[in-house]
Amino acid sequence: MGERIFITSIGIISPIGKDGGETVISLINGKGGQTTTKFVDSDLARSFPLCEVPYSNRELADIAGVSEEKFVTRCSLLAAVAAKEAADGAGIRKDDGISTGLICGTTVGGMDRSEIFYKEFSKESNCGNLNDVKCHDCGDSAAKVAEMLGIEDFVTTLSTACSSSANSFITGARLLNAGVVERVLAGGSDSLTYFTVNGFNSLRILDNELCRPLDAGRKGLNLGEAAAFAVLETEKTIAKTGNEPICELTGWHNCAEAHHQTASSPEGDGAYSAMTGALEKAGLSPDKIDYINMHGTGTGNNDLSESIAVRRVFGDALPSLSSTKGFTGHTLGAAGAVEAVISIISIKENIIPGNLRFETPIENSELVPVIKTVTGKSVDNILSNSFGFGGNNSALIFSRYKK
Amino acid sequence: MKVYIKSTGAFYPEKDPESGIFKTPKPLIKEFVDPRESRRMSKIIKSGIYSGMTALQKCGISTPSAIVTGTGLGCLGDTVKFISSIIQYNEENLNPAPFIYSTHNSIGGQISIITGCKGYNSTFVHRGISFESALFESFLMVKEKSEGDILAGGADELTDEYLKITERMGLFKENCYPGEGSGFMVVSGEKGDSSVELADMKLVPSFDRSKVEKHLGTFIEKNHITPENTLFFAPFNGDSSCDNWKKNIISKFNWKKIVAPKENCGEFMTAGALSSVKAAETIMEQKAENILLWNSFLNMESAFIFMRKV
Numbered sequence: 001m002g003e004r005i006f007i008t009s010i011g012i013i014s015p016i017g018k019d020g021g022e023t024v025i026s027l028i029n030g031k032g033g034q035t036t037t038k039f040v041d042s043d044l045a046r047s048f049p050l051c052e053v054p055y056s057n058r059e060l061a062d063i064a065g066v067s068e069e070k071f072v073t074r075c076s077l078l079a080a081v082a083a084k085e086a087a088d089g090a091g092i093r094k095d096d097g098i099s100t101g102l103i104c105g106t107t108v109g110g111m112d113r114s115e116i117f118y119k120e121f122s123k124e125s126n127c128g129n130l131n132d133v134k135c136h137d138c139g140d141s142a143a144k145v146a147e148m149l150g151i152e153d154f155v156t157t158l159s160t161a162c163s164s165s166a167n168s169f170i171t172g173a174r175l176l177n178a179g180v181v182e183r184v185l186a187g188g189s190d191s192l193t194y195f196t197v198n199g200f201n202s203l204r205i206l207d208n209e210l211c212r213p214l215d216a217g218r219k220g221l222n223l224g225e226a227a228a229f230a231v232l233e234t235e236k237t238i239a240k241t242g243n244e245p246i247c248e249l250t251g252w253h254n255c256a257e258a259h260h261q262t263a264s265s266p267e268g269d270g271a272y273s274a275m276t277g278a279l280e281k282a283g284l285s286p287d288k289i290d291y292i293n294m295h296g297t298g299t300g301n302n303d304l305s306e307s308i309a310v311r312r313v314f315g316d317a318l319p320s321l322s323s324t325k326g327f328t329g330h331t332l333g334a335a336g337a338v339e340a341v342i343s344i345i346s347i348k349e350n351i352i353p354g355n356l357r358f359e360t361p362i363e364n365s366e367l368v369p370v371i372k373t374v375t376g377k378s379v380d381n382i383l384s385n386s387f388g389f390g391g392n393n394s395a396l397i398f399s400r401y402k403k
Numbered sequence: 404m405k406v407y408i409k410s411t412g413a414f415y416p417e418k419d420p421e422s423g424i425f426k427t428p429k430p431l432i433k434e435f436v437d438p439r440e441s442r443r444m445s446k447i448i449k450s451g452i453y454s455g456m457t458a459l460q461k462c463g464i465s466t467p468s469a470i471v472t473g474t475g476l477g478c479l480g481d482t483v484k485f486i487s488s489i490i491q492y493n494e495e496n497l498n499p500a501p502f503i504y505s506t507h508n509s510i511g512g513q514i515s516i517i518t519g520c521k522g523y524n525s526t527f528v529h530r531g532i533s534f535e536s537a538l539f540e541s542f543l544m545v546k547e548k549s550e551g552d553i554l555a556g557g558a559d560e561l562t563d564e565y566l567k568i569t570e571r572m573g574l575f576k577e578n579c580y581p582g583e584g585s586g587f588m589v590v591s592g593e594k595g596d597s598s599v600e601l602a603d604m605k606l607v608p609s610f611d612r613s614k615v616e617k618h619l620g621t622f623i624e625k626n627h628i629t630p631e632n633t634l635f636f637a638p639f640n641g642d643s644s645c646d647n648w649k650k651n652i653i654s655k656f657n658w659k660k661i662v663a664p665k666e667n668c669g670e671f672m673t674a675g676a677l678s679s680v681k682a683a684e685t686i687m688e689q690k691a692e693n694i695l696l697w698n699s700f701l702n703m704e705s706a707f708i709f710m711r712k713v
Binding site: 002 | 506704
């Protein structure tokens with residue numbers, strides 16, 4: 001047994017809200033985040049619904065209280081907004097005497113600006129504003145957020161495709177267990193880009209209508225953008241900070257499926273191992289899980305293999321479950337943290353988020369998700385799944401705080 | 404629990420006599436991957452597979468228990484190829500292969516498929532300490548006894564676009580030349596035949612030179628490192644604006660024996676992977692008993708690694 005890992009604060013900005021409070025309201029009202037896009041420069045935005053955060057970079061900078069010119073990329077501006085909310089909530093201050101680490105997950109980092117650069121550069125190699133490409137690397141957002149918050153003890157960035165920011169929590173827990181730092185700000189950020197919209201379209205897994213995760217008639221995913229962070233503290237740390245835990249991170253597991261670069265195995269082996277590993281870590285039997293926040297992207301392959309894996313773990317005694325990607329879209333590198341934060345909020349607010357647009361269960365697995373968000377329902381243990389390209393599978397378990 | 408480096412694998416670049424740039428030859432991986440599979444793989448993926456599989460092969464491990472990789476800029480070649488195709492074909496009918504292989508975790512994912520490793524798998528992408536983040540996590544995993552033999556490594560690749568853009572930025576100055584390559588190692592809590600202990604590591608995100616100096620001092624003190632019998636692997640890259648302040652700090656600790664491993668691979672975000680492989684091999688070959696390695700890409704983040712003879 002290692003240290004107990006407590007979640008003491010969260011921050012989130014997604015297509016359904018610019019903070020935790022707005023996110024809860026949207027979940028309860030069943031309001032999805034698909035909009036007419038204003039900021040993504042892609043012709044595909046006319047053919048496919050996208051879930052855009054409805055603020056310009058200037059507005060994001062104002063919300064976070066940072067300089068747009070300094071932060072440059074949308075990825076780092078989104079990260080700044082969510083990280084600031086989480087840090088403020090836990091009272092993280094520079095030089096407050098508590099060593100702090102920052103771990104950020106992302107898939108394309110500063111791509112939103114480098115693709116602007118590249119459109120010019122590809123015509124003529126002396127063209128393109130270098131200011132647009134200098135923040136291309138994935139570590140840029142974490143470095144900027146660390147500087148904004150005065151975090152200097154440990155800073156790094158993870159990129160394991162769509163499980164990136166779930167892994168931030170796992171690496172964060174490891175740092176706390178090893179005593180490398182006393183407190184960790186873990187999460188992730190990704191913005192919509194011309195690059196990723198075209199990438200997922202080339203794989204033919206974008207739905208041209210609003211996505212229907214876990215539904216038999218699902219046709220693909222809607223891409224989204226977001227950032228989310230949580231503050232992780234140990235028992236010793238909360239004794240210093242006086243923070244009241246919202247809940248506890250009790251289980252986690254990361255494993256490779258070793259099957260295929262992009263597809264999940266039909267039996268859902270990777271998903272199965274991630275879930276059972278997390279349950280084992282938490283010391284919980286499957287019947288103790290009250291709600292599963294599914295990876296549930298809306299693609300044929302993921303939802304089938306994930307739901308088969310869920311059946312293998314839980315049998316006929318299924319907990320409540322849903323995919324919240326109908327609300328936020330698939331926010332890629334941010335998705336793991338977005339769904340972790342939604343899980344944390346669910347414990348705090350006593351809700352079970354709904355699964356938008358579900359009608360018919362998938363044959364073979366017959367999973368029926370919670371369709372409309374349930375309120376006033378106490379949930380003690382939540383399993384959150386995140387799976388990525390390269391067969392990177394991760395699962396996290398959040399549990400109600402008990403002394 | 405002690406952490407041992409069981410074996411190493413690397414794919415080194417060669418210095419182009421005209422440009423001074425350190426470029427790798429074409430990695431040959433047919434020993435590890437069916438050519439039908441590898442034909443769509445880019446240079447960085449092949450380079451990573453070559454180094455990773457070489458490290459595993461050297462210590463006789465067919466399936467590691469975990470794979471942790473680092474890359475500064477990831478699969479740049481495929482990234483450029485895909486974005487160029489979007490522009491060229493106006494967002495229509497694109498080949499998804501370069502997009503699929505452009506993800507930063509491609510090397511870790513591919514090695515997991517080749518070796519059938521279903522254990523922990525992660526990829527760090529934090530600039531000049533990407534590899535060191537991967538090695539540090541592996542180090543902590545051995546310490547917490549959660550894994551057996553962990554394959555840790557780092558890789559980056561050069562593209563013509565990167566060279567042009569960094570030239571316009573003036574990133575590489577004086578005798579500092581860009582490079583590419585990959586370095587992997589197997590770390591474990593079991594000694595086996597290993598002769599190298601990965602004794603300690605420290606990552607320093609700060610660019611503040613006085614803080615870097617303070618952290619180096621603390622690291623030296625904590626590990627009882629003595630300059631007389633410890634070889635210093637310095638982060639010098641040939642650019643005086645990067646090297647002078649670092650030389651100044653090292654001289655304050657009265658170091659005599661200093662080498663600069665980037666002389667053989669150039670400067671890139673995971674050059675530390677090649678430096679670390681070189682350090683471990685230097686101890687394995689009994690050319691040094693203790694090595695203190697400081698890596699830093701240009702004037703950015705720093706990492707300290709202390710290795711010693713078992």
